[in-house]
Amino acid sequence: MHGSHDYKSFILPLFVSLLRNADAQTCSALDGYPRVDNQPLRPNDLPAVQLFNDWQNSTVSILGNDALLLNVSSGSIRQAGYSNYTSQVELLSKIVTAEEVSRMLQLLNSPQTSLDQDPDTVDGFSTQEFFLDNDSLRNGESGKPGFESPEQAEHRRELRQALQNIAQPILEERITPYVNQRFPTCQGRCTPCYSLIRRYLYGERQSHAPHRDGHSFVTVVVSLSDYGTDYLGGLYVASETSHPYYLRLQQGDAAVHQSDLLHGVKVYPVETENGLHATRWSWILWFRDSEQCEDESHVWFKDCAEKGNPTCQMMHATKVSSIPGISSEEAMKEVVFWNQKAAEMGHATACVKLARALLGKLPSHLKKDRKEARKLFLRAIESSNDPDAQYGMATLYLEDASTNVILGRPNDDLVKKAVAHLEASALGGHPFAMFNLGMVHMMGYGTKIDHALAGEWFEASGLPEGLAARSMHYSSMGEPEKAAEFQRRAQSLGFGAPWRVLARESTGYGGAGGIDFNLPWPPNESNRVPPKW
Structure with a gap:
């Protein structure tokens, strides 16, 4: 919880108490919100993965290198709002060879390889990434000053050089020439100023909130993993945050786009005989239109x-x-x-x-x-059925409901409307809404208490706090092994780290702050309110 290490002393007894008294605490079902048989929304009701399939295929030769022919698939995505403007995305098939991918993965999968645990600027989770090149490295500093130990920095120098030996020819001979040829506004000056490796792993970081790369003139994402074998879902593009379309990227394929494209990542596991697994490695390049990497x-x-x-x-x-x-x-x-x-x-x-x-x-x-x-x-x-806006409306209704409590007025209808907006927000993928739906069913707001469904929503949120709440739920159910696993997962994303709360408040859902994770819930029928995290 927020600023405290004794969260278990409050929440765990609360879970146990709610389990014992679930039958005694009920509220009427929500009105005015569509659902099957008047049942509450469940994580299983969330939209399935939808692939982007509206491609135009072509073959492109790189100027000055007649031997290099690229198979390119081009797609167009309508931008947000009432306009008819579009953003473009292209897939370059096998821009990196299988042998080059194999060499990179051999280095990355070494037991000595460690990934950054600092807060991400898009979602406030631990980044799980590793920079090969950026401003700090070019200035003779570490990849992320203040977040690397001397021992880690020493090992990374060797790893970085080994990876650069593979990456640099690919950049010089294929990717950078393509970018400068494809985007005339580069005027031949576009340079890969940031190069990093990022890992998504089932049970740890599995998502990256929808955002636009405002710091990058052109972005190139090279997949080092195979769709359908190593993971499902993955990189998606969108007109609106609520409607993602996933790109089927195989090893060595690259997605290319400019900074106006709304995109994100959500990795889902593949089911095998040995259980669920998902690993997605990406090599990410951010280009600037400057040979000296100046910010224009x-x-x-x-x-x-x-x-x-x-x-x-x-x-x-x-x-x-x-x-x-x-x-x-x-x-x-x-x-x-x-x-x-x-x-x-x-x-x-x-x-x-x-x-x-x-x-x-x-x-x-x-x-x-x-x-x-x-x-x-x-x-x-x-205009867009925007999940952040739905969450904003839920916040306003709950503020009104809390005011009504002070004034002695009824607030049931306001709470029901808030829950309806939270469900709409969750359908659009908003993790804060999913977490608060966990609170809805844990506390019985506008519905009967359902501790099992509360736990499902905490887990579905994918938030560090949600995974920690799921851990406490399993503890209350007498399942210590599952509790320990979810606590580990929560900590891997930054739960309990000194930076997590501030990072969460500054990034919100997709890099914009001003959003409150702890909603202003009024007291429930037992005169309780959810704990602050």
Whole structure:
């Protein structure tokens, strides 16, 4: 729990107490929300993996290398909001050979190889990655200053060099020439300024929240694992956060896209005779349009923002603070201006950011306006069925319900509406909503207490806190081995780390803060509220 190591002393007895009194605590079913036979949403009801199949295939030769022919599949994904703008993604088949992949995996699977455990800037989990090249390394420092021990840094120098010996020819002869040829705006200057390896493993990190690579002019993701054999799901692209389409990447295939593409990762296990397993290794490259790796991102989205592209407007808002000579006050006004332009076109991310600013949860010069924030959440739901907006509406209803408790007014309808929005948010993949559905069924908000379903939702969230809650649930059921396994999984993602709470608050779901993981639940029928994590 938040700032404390004695969470078990509170939550574990709470689980046990709820199990003993489950039959005595019931609430009416939710009204006005579609479900089969009026039953609550369950993790098994979440959408199945849907593959992206709308490809146009072609063969591309690299200029200056007539012997190199690439099989390229090109796809187009509609961007968020009411506009008809699109983002592009391409798959390069076998850009890395099977022999090269094998050599890289042999190094990465060594028992001596360790991965970074620092907080990720997208979801606040431990990163489970390893940099081959970045600004720090080029300056003669460690890959992540402050997060590597001297012993780890020494071993990594040897590992990094061995991996670079494999990677550098691939970059120089294939990937970088393709990027510069494919994207004329590179003007031949695009350079792989960041190179890293990331691992997704069943029972540890299995996801990366939906986001856009605002720091990268072009992103290349090379799969070192096979879809269908090593894992299911994996890298996905999306128009809206709530509708991911997964890319079937085999060993050596690469996905190529620019920073306007919404994407994420969700790895699912493969079922075998020996049980469930999933391992997905990726080699990720972030290019800048500078041979010296200078950051010129403040101009990347300016032109298309001025031409009315709402995704560019939202992305440009994230970059205005780096415009040379701009003051912090001017930058804040520009951030609001460009997000307002994008929100007018129904861009969900811009709507949600503005709503949070109007609620005082993100810094801005705007006056608090709860009514306008609600309108923006509803616009994001209308345009994109956005999970963050659904979660925002649930928060507003619970705040109203808690106020009603103080005023002595009924709050059942407000709680039911909040739960309905949480279910809609969970259907869109929001882990905070899934965790709070665990609280719904643990505490009996708008439904009867169901400790088994609560445990399922805690696990489905994939959050460190959710896995820790699942561990406590198994402890309360007298299953110590399962409890220990889920506690291990929670800690592998950062649960209990000194940085986890701050990282969670600053990243939210996909890199934008201003979202509260601990919702303002009113007391339940037993006059209890969920613990703070």
